[in-house]
Amino acid sequence: MVKKFLEYLEYEKKYSPHTILAYRKDIMDFICFCKEEFNQCYEDVSYSQIRSWIVQLTSGKLTNRSINRKLSSLKTFFNYLVKIGEVTKSPMMKHRSLKEQKKISIPFNEKEINEVIDIIKTKVGFEGVRDRLILELLYSTGIRRAELINIKTKDLYFEEGVLKIIGKGNKERFVVLLPFVIETIKVYQLERKMLKEIKDKDYLLLTKKGVKMYETLVYRIINSYFRRVSTKVKKSPHVLRHAFATHLINRGASLFSVKELLGHSSLASTQVYTNSSLEELKQVYNKTHPREFD
Known part of the structure; x- marks a missing residue:
């Protein structure tokens, strides 16, 4: 079933080989966990067992972002199983992503x-x-x-x-x-x-x-x-990609225009570059402001 799912990602979703390999690893890691910890097939797992996997991943010092990526792979897999009638409902239905610490990447100036x-x-x-x-x-x-x-x-x-x-x-x-x-x-x-x-x-x-x-x-x-x-x-x-977007925004380009140039599907993905601009401005401010009123 995993093989058919990966073929679905390749031929229907048009995912890249790199992305498909990541999905395969995430899903096989979960399947191995189910067998080792519960001696159970993935078709029969409940969300409580998925939570046990999350605990194990957390104890392995993975970041919440990495864990969320693995769980996203798992959610897509179970949605596929529901779609083809292999399972009646996804155990991931009530899952909420872990909170991630926002990191602002500073582009090249x-x-x-x-x-x-x-x-x-x-x-x-x-x-x-x-x-x-x-x-x-x-x-x-x-x-x-x-x-x-x-x-x-x-x-x-x-x-x-x-x-x-x-x-x-x-x-x-x-x-x-x-x-x-x-x-x-x-x-x-x-x-x-x-x-x-x-x-x-x-x-x-x-x-x-x-x-x-x-x-x-x-x-x-x-x-x-x-x-x-x-x-x-x-x-x-990727920092050059950040620089491209940030420098355009700094010089007056609209977010929508930058979104189209970057090939983003949503404006939310592009808005991170405004944060980069603000962060760089803060650094300049902290280095140069005389603070005469201290």
């Missing part, structure tokens, strides 16, 4: 990004131009890391100045390609043609071995450049 751009412009050859293109695409469009590595050459529309992105849930959207990014893409494509072998020809971004880029390599590239100029704890591609 414009000075840090400009400093990295100055560094990366000095790099030559295939990898140097590719790294520059990765940075420019992430910062100028706000796309996700997974979306970046899945860009295909056919998704580029130079005349229209746009790039087609396949986002979460297999949803398509178009993002603007600024003239300087188009120029970098063209320079990169010339360098790309000089590779000895190209195995993944459909994909835009490749490793020097001619295969499709992978997520950990993108992370290492971004981290390696930003650790030279930034003291922020997180130096990941």
